[in-house]
Amino acid sequence: MESENKIYRELKKRLTTDTYNHGQKLRAEVLRDEFGCSASTVREILFRLASDGLVNFQDQRGFRVPDLSPTKLIELTHMRILLESEGAVLSIRQGGVGWEASLTAAHHKLSHLEKRIHAREDPTDLVDLWFTSEKEFHQTLISACGSTTLKHMHSLIYAQFRQQLMKADRRFDFISNNIKQHSDILEAALAADEALTRKRVHDHLARHLTGQTATLASESDAK
Amino acid sequence: MESENKIYRELKKRLTTDTYNHGQKLRAEVLRDEFGCSASTVREILFRLASDGLVNFQDQRGFRVPDLSPTKLIELTHMRILLESEGAVLSIRQGGVGWEASLTAAHHKLSHLEKRIHAREDPTDLVDLWFTSEKEFHQTLISACGSTTLKHMHSLIYAQFRQQLMKADRRFDFISNNIKQHSDILEAALAADEALTRKRVHDHLARHLTGQTATLASESDAK
DNA sequence: ATTTTCAAAATTTTCGAGATTTTGCTGTAA
DNA sequence: TTACAGCAAAATCTCGAAAATTTTGAAAAT
Numbered sequence: 001m002e003s004e005n006k007i008y009r010e011l012k013k014r015l016t017t018d019t020y021n022h023g024q025k026l027r028a029e030v031l032r033d034e035f036g037c038s039a040s041t042v043r044e045i046l047f048r049l050a051s052d053g054l055v056n057f058q059d060q061r062g063f064r065v066p067d068l069s070p071t072k073l074i075e076l077t078h079m080r081i082l083l084e085s086e087g088a089v090l091s092i093r094q095g096g097v098g099w100e101a102s103l104t105a106a107h108h109k110l111s112h113l114e115k116r117i118h119a120r121e122d123p124t125d126l127v128d129l130w131f132t133s134e135k136e137f138h139q140t141l142i143s144a145c146g147s148t149t150l151k152h153m154h155s156l157i158y159a160q161f162r163q164q165l166m167k168a169d170r171r172f173d174f175i176s177n178n179i180k181q182h183s184d185i186l187e188a189a190l191a192a193d194e195a196l197t198r199k200r201v202h203d204h205l206a207r208h209l210t211g212q213t214a215t216l217a218s219e220s221d222a223k
Numbered sequence: 224m225e226s227e228n229k230i231y232r233e234l235k236k237r238l239t240t241d242t243y244n245h246g247q248k249l250r251a252e253v254l255r256d257e258f259g260c261s262a263s264t265v266r267e268i269l270f271r272l273a274s275d276g277l278v279n280f281q282d283q284r285g286f287r288v289p290d291l292s293p294t295k296l297i298e299l300t301h302m303r304i305l306l307e308s309e310g311a312v313l314s315i316r317q318g319g320v321g322w323e324a325s326l327t328a329a330h331h332k333l334s335h336l337e338k339r340i341h342a343r344e345d346p347t348d349l350v351d352l353w354f355t356s357e358k359e360f361h362q363t364l365i366s367a368c369g370s371t372t373l374k375h376m377h378s379l380i381y382a383q384f385r386q387q388l389m390k391a392d393r394r395f396d397f398i399s400n401n402i403k404q405h406s407d408i409l410e411a412a413l414a415a416d417e418a419l420t421r422k423r424v425h426d427h428l429a430r431h432l433t434g435q436t437a438t439l440a441s442e443s444d445a446k
Numbered sequence: 447a448t449t450t451t452c453a454a455a456a457t458t459t460t461c462g463a464g465a466t467t468t469t470g471c472t473g474t475a476a
Numbered sequence: 477t478t479a480c481a482g483c484a485a486a487a488t489c490t491c492g493a494a495a496a497t498t499t500t501g502a503a504a505a506t
Contacts, residue, residue: 005282006487027457038491040263043459044270051274059228060458061495075372082309149298153376227459250487261461266489283467283488450505459496466489476480 007035008045014066016162017131026055026063055161074209076161081205083154086197087139087142088185092192095144100190106130106140107132107186113177131162137182141189143202165208180208228287230258231268238288239276239385240354247307249278249286276383291390297386297432298419304428308421311408315415323413329363330409332356337402354385360405364412364424397443404430 008183011031014020025209033044046063049055054062066072069154091099111134117126135158181204188196234254237243249269251262256278269286272278289295314322331354340349358381365377404427409418427435 029457037403038457040460040492041257042489044267047267047270048274051271062458072372075370078370079372079376082305147301149295149380153302153380155375157372212303252487262488263462264460285488448506451503453502454500456499457496458498460492461494462491464489464491466487468488469484469486471484472482474479474481476477 003037004041004045007037008048011045011049012054012159015049015168016159018166020065020169022069026065026066052156054201064119069164073164073168075159076164077205078211079157080161083150083157083204084138084142084205085151085201086153087145088189089194090146091142091144092189092194094146094198099144103140103186103189104202106137107182111179111180112138124157141185226260226308227264227268231271231395234268234272235277235382238380239271241389243288243289245291245390247288249288263348268386275379277386291386296387297393299380299387300428300432301382303384304425306373306380307361307365308424310368310373310377311412311420311424312417313368314365315412315420317369322367325366326363326409326412328362331359333400333405341393364408
């Protein structure tokens with residue numbers, strides 16, 4: 001079972017990075033050969049990933065990588081805004097110095113990495129690190145919210161979001177004004193400005209929604 | 224697999240009603256005998272339920288019904304408030320007459336049922352129906368929000384909430400002012416009053432949080 | 447040329463037995 | 477009495493193969 005978790009994590013990583021094509025079939029027998037375990041074990045893992053929303057399952061038709069879906073990406077973005085705004089504000093209220101410190105630390109790492117990537121020509125080997133750091137920054141942002149449930153929901157949504165975005169836009173996020181947006185969020189959070197934090201989290205996450213209809217209720221409240 | 228889904232639904236029903244005790248072990252071999260399938264099949268189903276948060280899994284130690292946790296119940300309540308407020312407001316904006324009609328219908332059924340239960344002495348045989356109707360009312364409330372993802376998250380949270388509440392308070396919900404609260408929500412929703420709908424959804428769901436610290440950020444906004 | 451039929455091939459699902467790990471009991475020593 | 481091994485029983489996990497189902501592809505019919 002320890003190896004089962006290992007395989008689970010490896011597959012999850014592949015599904016949230018760029019390894020497989022959307023719609024691609026995931027056959028238990030193929031993965032069994034690759035990982036050196038039985039097909040039943042793979043099947044269990046694929047069921048878990050299906051519950052996570054990272055894999056599609058159809059009765060008698062096996063498992064597939066989800067299709068690219070702009071609609072889905074919009075929905076996931078809205079959920080992230082909802083959960084991260086809420087989690088960030090709660091963290092501001094309850095986090096204290098410890099939280100501020102860890103958020104600053106997470107931002108520093110991410111910021112440093114983004115600068116390195118910008119400097120280079122071919123950042124392919126730094127991409128993995130960037131993904132880890134970006135995720136960690138957003139997780140830290142909500143880490144002091146006091147709700148395991150909220151954090152768990154967020155991690156489910158985040159993984160699906162990453163999966164969709166990865167297929168939708170291979171140029172990734174570290175271009176343009178992404179660095180500034182992360183800094184802006186940190187600034188608002190450290191200032192304990194709840195409304196501003198909400199707005200900046202929203203603006204940061206909504207950057208992929210260009211031209212889309214505003215279907216998030218909180219959006220109208222966020223000025 | 225059709226039978227697998229059947230077993231999944233049956234187990235889910237048991238876990239969200241009162242069949243098992245918290246902490247109780249769920250042994251694959253026992254369930255296998257009961258459902259007439261293999262232990263591996265049961266194992267798959269239990270893994271799915273574990274991902275849904277309705278069952279706890281520990282490596283090499285099998286599956287258990289989750290313990291009663293007041294903290295968890297509070298967190299789930301907060302998530303419900305967050306998701307249902309958002310979903311209700313979005314539905315108000317996008318639902319149209321069709322949504323209003325179905326919400327009225329759902330409320331009518333629930334209301335009728337609650338009156339029947341109040342009239343009787345022993346409502347045990349109506350309880351099942353009430354659970355279905357209560358769930359349906361809340362699902363209908365957010366049904367026109369336009370986000371499959373939001374609805375899916377909500378259904379996960381709702382099931383866990385029901386599971387926890389069932390163990391925490393066996394007197395159930397149809398006591399006290401529950402009838403009025405549902406009517407209030409319907410009224411606010413039909414009036415398309417977004418702020419009032421948020422407030423009434425909040426008040427309705429927060430009724431179990433008596434004396435608890437207010438850890439939900441939206442709470443302070445909801446006057 | 448298109449559709450239908452049917453059997454072979456491929457894939458998915460189910461199953462029970464063997465391997466591994468945990469649990470509970472018993473006896474021994476401090 | 478308590479603590480700690482050692483051992484037996486029970487439970488869990490892994491696996492490969494049999495059974496059931498779907499897909500494929502070629503021949504026959506329209």
